[in-house]
Amino acid sequence: RKEVEQDPGPFNVPEGATVAFNCTYSNSASQSFFWYRQDCRKEPKLLMSVYSSGNEDGRFTAQLNRASQYISLLIRDSKLSDSATYLCVPAGSSGDKLTFGTGTRLAVRP
């Protein structure tokens, strides 16, 4: 089983749509989780951390289900500028290393 599994997409959605991505991870010892965003041919950038209780940052909501070992990201009211690849990133048990998923590509159309 891969350490991190994500649906590669692409998810093609119209502006204003709500879209959700899921990610499963295999290391039950992972303590911290993140979503990074990567634009085409650019470096990844931290989008948000994922807390046990779930957290929201504007139009973005992240949730963690430890029992099922999956993480989700919900984007509401999609904008053209949200078009990117979203990387699911669990930290190793020591926190020193991050394991990046292959990402889910989102394309928002006018």
Add this chain to the structure above:
Amino acid sequence: NAGVTQTPKFRILKIGQSMTLQCTQDMNHNYMYWYRQDPGMGLKLIYYSVGAGITDKGEVPNGYNVSRSTTEDFPLRLELAAPSQTSVYFCASSYSAPGTGLALHFGNGTRLTVT
């Protein structure tokens, strides 16, 4: 404040050549990382360092070497380049362990082709 700077941006190597990818950061970050990203794939960790003088192997270290003689610099050395090393290489840094929630700051990447 330049952040994480990688040089060169692009490079073409012939099989068997060697080169060093440079990475420097001016944020006084302790943790530094080298990742590679093949087309359509996720980032794979090559080597990392939790402080000057300390380096550790990541997931795909074969064919690479690193050193961390200063806090600022973390060069990646390719010896005997092979076509399988064609990839985009990202250097990243963080003040403390990224698992604590601090963001990894990435450089712009080095696009390497080995032919």
